[in-house]
Structures are given as C-alpha cells and as structure tokens.
Amino acid sequence: MLLEVVQIARSIQSSTSDYVNFPARFTVPDVTPWPKSLRGRTIQVARVRRQFKDGVLPTAVVEALNNVGFVWDAKQHNWTLRVLALKTYKSLYHNLLVPYEFTVPPHAATWSRDLWGCKLGVAVTNIRSRAHQLPPDRKAELDALGFVWDSHELTFDIKVLALNTYKQLHGHVHVPFEFKVPDTHPSWPPTCWKLKLGRAVHDLRCRGDHLTPERRDVLDALGYVPLFVWDSHELNWDMKLQALATFKQVFGGTLVVPQDFVVPSTAPWPQRSWSMKLVGQAVTNMRFRADSMSAERHAQLEAIGFIWDYPELRVDAGVLLQIKSIAACEFDKENTNNHILLGSSNEDHINAFNDDASSNRIIKANISNTTSDRRDLMELGFLAEENDCGQSLLRLVSRGSAIIAELLRLSNNIPGIFLGSAFVEDPEQRKYLDILFDFAYLKNPEEFENRVNSDTDLLDVDDEFMGNHEDILDRFYQLFDSIYKYIQDFLAFCDQLEKGFFIQHNLANILLNTDGAQLLCEALYLYGVMLLLLDQRIPGPARERMVIAFFRNKGESALENIDEVCKLCRVTGFLPGSPKPAQYPERYFKRFAPPKEVVSMVIGKLQTDDVYLQEPAFPHRDHRSTRLAAQASVLYVVLYFAPDILIHEKSTMREIVDRHFNDNFIITTYMGNVADLSLEWAPYPAARLALANTLEVSNLVEIVKAKMHTSASSIVSLTHFLTEGVLTEQYVLENIDALLDCIRTANVTIRWTILHSRMQETIPMMNHSGDQRRVFDKGTDPDRLVTLLLQTSQLEWKLKHEFERLLAAKEDRWQHCINETCDRLSELSEYFTGEKPLTRVERNEDLIKWFADTSAKVRQQYLPVTFLWLL
Structure with missing residues (x-):
C-alpha cells in the first residue's frame, strides 16, 4: 500500500520536485487520482522510516522507494536543500550575504525545482541565530562553503x-x-x-x-584625513559653500538660484557637488538660523557677500527661469556689487542685484513680466501641483486613509492564537501559546530564547509557527510601521511649517484657506483615529505578541524602527468590552504628541467655523448638528490631544457643545464606529458639565417631540410625492426645492433616530438615570422609522432616475429649441418682405390676450408735459 501511495504522489509532484516527502502521518485524500480503496486511510510514514533506520525494512521495498525519490529523513533532506540553495546563491551572486527578504524565484532554470519559492533569507537568519546548536559536521560544511556567521x-x-x-x-x-x-x-x-x-x-x-x-x-585610513567625513552636516555645508561660490563665478556678480537648479556634472563645478540640488530654500534656512550659526560659518558666508537682513523671502519663478538671459549680459565686473540675494524679486531691492544699469533693466523687465505669473501661481490654489505645501498635506491625508483601510482589513483577520487561549478554536493551535511572548521578552530575551532552544519540540513548533504565520505577521508589522511613519511625517510637516520651510505658508494662513483647513484638520484627525482604531480593533496583548514574534523571526538589525513601533504598540490597559482605564486615551495620545500650537489652532478652527461649508446643503437651523456632523467627529477625536480643555475649560466646552452637540450626543467617529459622549466624556469635568444640558430630560423630551412631528409630516409629504402620476417631468422641474427639502428633512430625522437608538439604558454622568432612554423609547416608533426609511429611499431612487433621464435628453432638447427658433426667425424675416404669410402660427389664447392688452395700453399713452412745453 505504501509503495502505491508513494508512486501516485511522485506522479503528482513530478513537475515541481525530484523527491517525495511525506509527513509523519499521511491520510490519503478523498480526491482523484487516489484509489477509492485507499481514500481516507492513514499511513504511519514515521514507522516505515524507523524500520528503515533499524534495518528491518525489506531490501526490495527500500530499492523501490529509492527509485521514486522517497525521503527517508525529512530533517536531513531539508538541510541538504538549504546547502544546495546556498551553493546556488553563491554561484549566482558571488557571496553568501543573503538578504532577509530573498525568496528563490519560481520557475527559475538556474535553481533546482525543489528550491522554487524557498525563503532562503529566513533560513539563513535561523541558521545564524541557532549556530550554537548546530552539529559540528554541519557547521564545518557551512564553513567550507564560506557561510557568513557574522x-x-x-x-x-x-x-x-x-x-x-x-x-x-x-x-x-x-x-x-x-x-x-x-x-x-x-x-x-x-x-x-x-x-x-x-x-x-x-x-x-x-x-x-x-x-x-x-x-x-x-x-x-582610506586616504588623507578627513577624507571619510564622519559629520555629514559638515560635509554638506562645505559642498553648499563651494557650490554657491561656483554659481556666483559662473553667473556673474548677481546670484539668483532657481528652486529646481541642479549642479551640472561639468567643470568648473566641484566634482563632489555634481548632480546636487542647490535649492533657494537652503539659503532661506541659513537666514532663519543665523542666530544659532557659528561665527566661523557666519564669516564664510559674509566673505562671499551673503545678505542676512532681507525682509521678504519670496521665490519669483519668472526671475529664476531667466537666469541664463541675465548671465548672458556683459556685466561690468568692476562696478558689480558682489552680493548674493537668493529667492528674492522685490523691485525695491533691485540695486542689491547689480549696480550696472543694463543688467538692472533686464531684471526689472523680468520682474514686471513675472508679476502676473506669480499672481497666477497664487490663484492656482492650495492644491495646485506647484504648491509643495498643499501637495505634501494632500499626500499625507491620502496615506492616512489608506493606512486606516488596511487596519480595518487586517483587524478582521487576526489569528486567534494572538488574542489568547480563549480565542483558539483548533486544539492543534494551542501548542503555539508556549512560543508567543509579550514585551516582557525585551527585558531578558536570552531567558526566553533558552527556554525555546532547550526543548527540541518547542524548536519544531517555533519553526512551524513562523512558517505558517510569517506573511500575516509581516503585514501586521508593516501596518504598525506605517502608522509610526505617518505620525513622524505629520510631525515633520508641522516642524517644517513652524521653521518656514514652505515660504508662502504658515499655520495661520493654511487654516484661512478652505482646502488647507480641511486637510490640516483631517491630518490630525486621522492621526487620532489610527490610535483609537488600533487599540479598539487590535488589542494591546495581541499587538505585543505580533511584534515580538516578528522581531524574533526577523532579527533586530532588519527592523529599522523597532523601538518606536514597540512604543506605539505597547499595551494601554484598554481592552474591548472592558471599562476604560484612568486617563485613557489621553496618555496613549501623548506617546507621540503633536505640537500644542497646531492642536490649539485646529480646535479653534473647528470650534467656530464651518470647515466643510455645508450650510448650502443644510440651510435650516434645525439641521445644524447634521450640517456640522463631519467636523464634530473631527473635533471629538482632536480634543483627546488637548485633555486640559475636556477637564478644565468649561466655557470652551460649553461653546463646543452648544454649537455641535446641542441636540445629539451619539456621533460617528469614523466609518462604522460610533461614540456615545455620555460615556466617553464622563471622566472629564468640563465636558461632563457642558453635555449635561443636552442630556437633561426636559431637553430630550422637546427633541424627541420635534423628531416625532418631523417624522409624521415627512411621511405625509413622501406619500403624496410617491402617489402614482405625481412625479411627472413638469412637476419635478417646478417643485425641485420642495422635493429636496423633504428628502433632506427625512434623512436628518432618520440619522438622529438610528444613532440615538444606541442610547444606554442608564446614563452614568446623569446619576445613572434611565429617564432619557424611556423618553426616547416612548417617543419613537420603529415601524414609523422603517416606513420613513423605505419611502425616502424610494423617492430618492425615483428622483435620481428622473434627473438621469432629463440630463440624457438635455442636449437633444436644446438642439431642437435652437432649430425651432432659427426657423421661426427666418420665417419672420421672410414675412416682412410682404411676399409670404406666416404659416407656423397656431391659435394661442394667452398671446391673443397679451397683444390685446398691450394695444390698449399703447392707446392710453399721452405726450409727456415736458415735450409739449418744448413745442
């Protein structure tokens, strides 16, 4: 039976392997081409291998199995394949520095078929980490091959x-x-x-x-000291200084460096500065950092005529693009004022460029020609491709949304083994619990590794676990690393904004711009949402086990940001379904705190303005909370970066609640995530006091009563609009405002009712009162809500199709009207020749009456008195 099974397996695997390798126990699959008589039967392969080792297996059976490539020792076979892979790698790449991520390419003719898809980088890392456990003969074999232990x-x-x-x-x-x-x-x-x-x-x-x-x-010892420059900042300084001096030499006494200027790879430019971007921003940074600059560097810049005191730092694209024409002029070298003025174009400072009259005329012409160009650049808007600040912020927000999407995807596919023994459904998976560690591992990794290495079974379990979970661990770690990089990039953007990196923009004028305000608020909001969703959807203990498992598999040298990722993923004390720990989530948010000034300005903007300009869509005063719902969600998250406001600033919280939460206290924080402010703000005195007005039973009674009335009136209107024959084309065009207002009001009511149906049975911040829930249950009718929802969706569907039909026919109708008008005008022209009557005229009572009335009015006209007096 064994021989038959092995032969069938050989025929199946012949295209991908030269061997037949079975597990210790093999159950014949219930599929073709396995014989029906053998399907479901279990073969004890380990027993056959033991008989072969003991020399009791018949010689004929051994020869038959050898002929089909049967693997007698699985561990030795795996070792042989690894050595073969190392030999192949060395022959191809001339070294054994195998990158961790290296995988043998599939279907590569230079590699053995049994090595296709082999994760050789992982195997090499495992060999190095367990070098002390290798038998001497295997270690000698690797040494002979030139294996790199360090x-x-x-x-x-x-x-x-x-x-x-x-x-x-x-x-x-x-x-x-x-x-x-x-x-x-x-x-x-x-x-x-x-x-x-x-x-x-x-x-x-x-x-x-x-x-x-x-x-x-x-x-x-590579050369004369200091040929290898240990301080890269010093090296960059010398390169910039030489490049500036060469630029001055090449283009004359006046130096204006374009934003995108790249040092040519030709003489007389210093060879080490070839292809270096000499950016006007570097000069701006020098001015900003003048106070902290050393006296030596100060003197070096002054020696080449650097201007320190310049009031307006604005890059004028037109002047910069005309450098070649300026340099082409014959400057009077003796009369040239040797100043360097980069990134400037103010006409008041033209004399700082050059004293020569002819070159001044050229520069003045360039400035006058580029004034409109600069105006056009400013009018392009914050999101124009030329606007580095806007594009940087836009890319940052786009990344943030993509990271959250990945977080939500992965959070739905967390292996139960990382969540704890209570979530492990398969008993076979429980063995992995012994090799999964939290961050306690980092305090004494040798102890944990010795525990695994001292047990052969645990070593096998460890290898099996890494092989089965490596891909999912890699995705989770990349998610954690992406969140950290997003945070760092946001903090770097704020730092650049503060230091004037974006010359035309600062925090204040970004918030004055509609697009800028939305993006900056969303960038900070997405930062907070990532932290909240990370802790809610991927519990802290699971995060720690994932990071440590990946860390043990990869090694510290392969993980660039491991310390920061550990700081991000460390447990917060919060577990889904359990009470929140003290000072949560504000302490969690302080791990990578954004600048206080940015948080304060963003909160101020959200507190007072309509950031998303939703007033035209929701003009009614009763719809204000829905109009501001999007920015209310942003404000809710951002306030956790400023917990002092939630705790101490009563007037600020009162203003926020009165504007955003005067008739609602259950909000959406992100797609599919809802927050009950009566629970979330209970630990914060100022927020709790401000929200108490909204939660008052008398206030809630009025709100529910208003929603009941609105719901009833909306159903009446919807029933009328949905009556057969009402929604004709003419009716839709004449009553579009009424139709949209009905849909708007119905949607606001539906949204409020569905959200607040999640209201707690008792509200802790209101002394665990249950009156609020009773008021809501008494005032809302689930059947009426379903009716309202169905009728609203039906009306929206009908209107959508009616508008689609009207838009599809718009061009044909327009062309028909144009043709009709042209024909009538042509006929009217022919009528006044006196030779042809009007043939298109049809009886029209309205026009008959209008012309008769007009005739009577004309007859009643009289000559003005002033005209008679002149006669």
Whole structure:
C-alpha cells in the first residue's frame, strides 16, 4: 500500500520536485487520482522510516522507494536543500550575504525545482541565530562553503572594498546618498554589485560613535584625513559653500538660484557637488538660523557677500527661469556689487542685484513680466501641483486613509492564537501559546530564547509557527510601521511649517484657506483615529505578541524602527468590552504628541467655523448638528490631544457643545464606529458639565417631540410625492426645492433616530438615570422609522432616475429649441418682405390676450408735459 501511495504522489509532484516527502502521518485524500480503496486511510510514514533506520525494512521495498525519490529523513533532506540553495546563491551572486527578504524565484532554470519559492533569507537568519546548536559536521560544511556567521563583519568588509573602489574611480569618498553600485560593471568587484553605497556611508556616519576603534581606523585610513567625513552636516555645508561660490563665478556678480537648479556634472563645478540640488530654500534656512550659526560659518558666508537682513523671502519663478538671459549680459565686473540675494524679486531691492544699469533693466523687465505669473501661481490654489505645501498635506491625508483601510482589513483577520487561549478554536493551535511572548521578552530575551532552544519540540513548533504565520505577521508589522511613519511625517510637516520651510505658508494662513483647513484638520484627525482604531480593533496583548514574534523571526538589525513601533504598540490597559482605564486615551495620545500650537489652532478652527461649508446643503437651523456632523467627529477625536480643555475649560466646552452637540450626543467617529459622549466624556469635568444640558430630560423630551412631528409630516409629504402620476417631468422641474427639502428633512430625522437608538439604558454622568432612554423609547416608533426609511429611499431612487433621464435628453432638447427658433426667425424675416404669410402660427389664447392688452395700453399713452412745453 505504501509503495502505491508513494508512486501516485511522485506522479503528482513530478513537475515541481525530484523527491517525495511525506509527513509523519499521511491520510490519503478523498480526491482523484487516489484509489477509492485507499481514500481516507492513514499511513504511519514515521514507522516505515524507523524500520528503515533499524534495518528491518525489506531490501526490495527500500530499492523501490529509492527509485521514486522517497525521503527517508525529512530533517536531513531539508538541510541538504538549504546547502544546495546556498551553493546556488553563491554561484549566482558571488557571496553568501543573503538578504532577509530573498525568496528563490519560481520557475527559475538556474535553481533546482525543489528550491522554487524557498525563503532562503529566513533560513539563513535561523541558521545564524541557532549556530550554537548546530552539529559540528554541519557547521564545518557551512564553513567550507564560506557561510557568513557574522553578517555585520562581512558587510563592513564589503563596504570598505566598495569605498576603496569608489575612491579609485572618483578620487574621494564623498558618496551621494542615492548612489548605488552598478550591476555587472567591470570596474566594481562582483561582491559589491547592487550595494546601496550612499545609504551605507550614511549609516556608518550615524553609528560613528558606536563603531570600534579598529573600524574607525580602517575608514580613516582610506586616504588623507578627513577624507571619510564622519559629520555629514559638515560635509554638506562645505559642498553648499563651494557650490554657491561656483554659481556666483559662473553667473556673474548677481546670484539668483532657481528652486529646481541642479549642479551640472561639468567643470568648473566641484566634482563632489555634481548632480546636487542647490535649492533657494537652503539659503532661506541659513537666514532663519543665523542666530544659532557659528561665527566661523557666519564669516564664510559674509566673505562671499551673503545678505542676512532681507525682509521678504519670496521665490519669483519668472526671475529664476531667466537666469541664463541675465548671465548672458556683459556685466561690468568692476562696478558689480558682489552680493548674493537668493529667492528674492522685490523691485525695491533691485540695486542689491547689480549696480550696472543694463543688467538692472533686464531684471526689472523680468520682474514686471513675472508679476502676473506669480499672481497666477497664487490663484492656482492650495492644491495646485506647484504648491509643495498643499501637495505634501494632500499626500499625507491620502496615506492616512489608506493606512486606516488596511487596519480595518487586517483587524478582521487576526489569528486567534494572538488574542489568547480563549480565542483558539483548533486544539492543534494551542501548542503555539508556549512560543508567543509579550514585551516582557525585551527585558531578558536570552531567558526566553533558552527556554525555546532547550526543548527540541518547542524548536519544531517555533519553526512551524513562523512558517505558517510569517506573511500575516509581516503585514501586521508593516501596518504598525506605517502608522509610526505617518505620525513622524505629520510631525515633520508641522516642524517644517513652524521653521518656514514652505515660504508662502504658515499655520495661520493654511487654516484661512478652505482646502488647507480641511486637510490640516483631517491630518490630525486621522492621526487620532489610527490610535483609537488600533487599540479598539487590535488589542494591546495581541499587538505585543505580533511584534515580538516578528522581531524574533526577523532579527533586530532588519527592523529599522523597532523601538518606536514597540512604543506605539505597547499595551494601554484598554481592552474591548472592558471599562476604560484612568486617563485613557489621553496618555496613549501623548506617546507621540503633536505640537500644542497646531492642536490649539485646529480646535479653534473647528470650534467656530464651518470647515466643510455645508450650510448650502443644510440651510435650516434645525439641521445644524447634521450640517456640522463631519467636523464634530473631527473635533471629538482632536480634543483627546488637548485633555486640559475636556477637564478644565468649561466655557470652551460649553461653546463646543452648544454649537455641535446641542441636540445629539451619539456621533460617528469614523466609518462604522460610533461614540456615545455620555460615556466617553464622563471622566472629564468640563465636558461632563457642558453635555449635561443636552442630556437633561426636559431637553430630550422637546427633541424627541420635534423628531416625532418631523417624522409624521415627512411621511405625509413622501406619500403624496410617491402617489402614482405625481412625479411627472413638469412637476419635478417646478417643485425641485420642495422635493429636496423633504428628502433632506427625512434623512436628518432618520440619522438622529438610528444613532440615538444606541442610547444606554442608564446614563452614568446623569446619576445613572434611565429617564432619557424611556423618553426616547416612548417617543419613537420603529415601524414609523422603517416606513420613513423605505419611502425616502424610494423617492430618492425615483428622483435620481428622473434627473438621469432629463440630463440624457438635455442636449437633444436644446438642439431642437435652437432649430425651432432659427426657423421661426427666418420665417419672420421672410414675412416682412410682404411676399409670404406666416404659416407656423397656431391659435394661442394667452398671446391673443397679451397683444390685446398691450394695444390698449399703447392707446392710453399721452405726450409727456415736458415735450409739449418744448413745442
């Protein structure tokens, strides 16, 4: 039976493998091509392997199984395949520095079929982490192959080799950050091909203080000191200074640097500055940081005529684009005022450019020609492609929405093993609980690793777990890392805004712009929503287990932001379905706190303005809370960044509640997520006091009564509009305002009723009163709500199709009317020839009456008195 099963398995696997590898117990599948007589039967493969090891298996059976490639020792077979993979990798890439993410490409002719899809990078990492457990013969086999036990040491040697090669080719080791060693280039050693040398040099500088003295000596020995510059800021300063001096030399005494100017890769530009972007913003930053700049750098800039005191820092695109025409003029070098004025175009300061009259005329002409260009650029709006500030903020908000979408997707697919034993449905999965650790692992990782490594069964379970869950762990970690990067990018944007990086924009004028205010508020709002949803949808203990599992699988060196991700994912004390811990979520929000000024300005904007301009859509005063619902959700989340307002500022909270929550206290915070303010704001004195007015029973009675009346009147109107024969084309066009008002009112009522149906049985902040719920239940009728919902949707559907039909026929009707008008005008023209009567005239009582009345009025006219007096 075993031989028959093995032969069938060989025929199935022949296209992807040269071997037949069975698990310890194999159950024959109930599908073709397995024989029906064998389906469902279990074969003890481990027993057969044990018989072979003991030498009691018949020779004929052994030979037959060998002929089809039966695997007698699964662990040894896996080891053999790994060694084969390493040999193949070395033959292809000339080294064994296998990246962690490297996977053998499928269907690659240079790789054995049994290696297709093998995650070789993961396997190499596991071998290194368990080097002390390898048998001596296996370790010797790897040593003979040239296996890299310490990847950092060999990587450093390769970097030094690459730096030496770079020095031979370029004469220095000032490697640009984006430089990458070319592939298959004869001037470069094969071990260096595709190495991101610029990034590697940057990393060496960042870790300079942690490098051993021997490694620092190796780098310093690359050439004359200080050829390898440890301080990249000092290197950048020297490069910028030389580039400025060369720019001044090339373009004459006056220097205006375009925003997108790139240093040419030709003489006389310094070779190490080739392809460097010399941006006018760099000069602006120098002015802003003048007070903190060293005296030495001050003197260096003044030596080339740098202007420190300049009132208006505005980049004029027209002047910058005309640099070549300015430079083409013959400047009088002796009369030239050697000043550098970058990013300026104010006519009051033209003399600062050059004293030569001819060049002044050129610059004046350029300024006058570009005044309208600048105005056009400003009129393009905050979201124009040329507006770096608007585009940066727009991309940030777009990323935030994408991250939240991924968070919601993944939160619905959390493996139960990460949530705890209570969520594990499959008993086979419980064995993984012993190798899943929380952040306690980080305090003493050796203890936890020894616990796993000392137990052979746990090692197998650990390998099995990583193999089964690696992909989902990678997605979750990428999610956590993306959230952290979003937070950092938002904080970086705020920092750039504060320091004047975006010359034409600051926090105040962004909030004065409609698009800018919406995007800035949403950027901060999405930041808060990410934190809330992360804690609500992926519990803290599950996050910690995921991060540690991924950390153990990848290794610390492969995770760039592991410390920050741990800080983000650390448990907060909150668990879904349990009471909130004290000072939650404000303490959670302070882990990566945004600037207080940004939070304050955003809250002020949301507190007083209609950010989304919804008044035309909801003009009625009773619809105010619906009109402001979107920004009320934003305000609710953003207030957690300023808990002092919720706790202490009673007047501010009273204003917020009166404007946004005067008739509602259950709101949507994000798609599918609802917040009950009577619960969420209960721990905050100022917020609780302000919301108490809304929760008063007398106030709620009036609100429910108004909603009942609105619901009844809406049903009457909807019933009339939906009566057969009412919604004709003419009726729709003449009563469009009434129809839309009915739909608007019905939707507002439906929204309020559905949201507040989630009201608690008792409200804690109102002394656990249950009167509010009783008032709501008494005043609302579920059957009436369903009727209102169905009729509203039916009317919306009918109106939608009527409008679609009207719009589809609009062009034909327009053309018909044009043709009819032209024909009638032509006929009227022919009528006045006196030769042709009007043939298109049909009897029209209205026109008969109008012309008769007009005739009578004409007869009653008399000559004005003033005209008679003149006669």
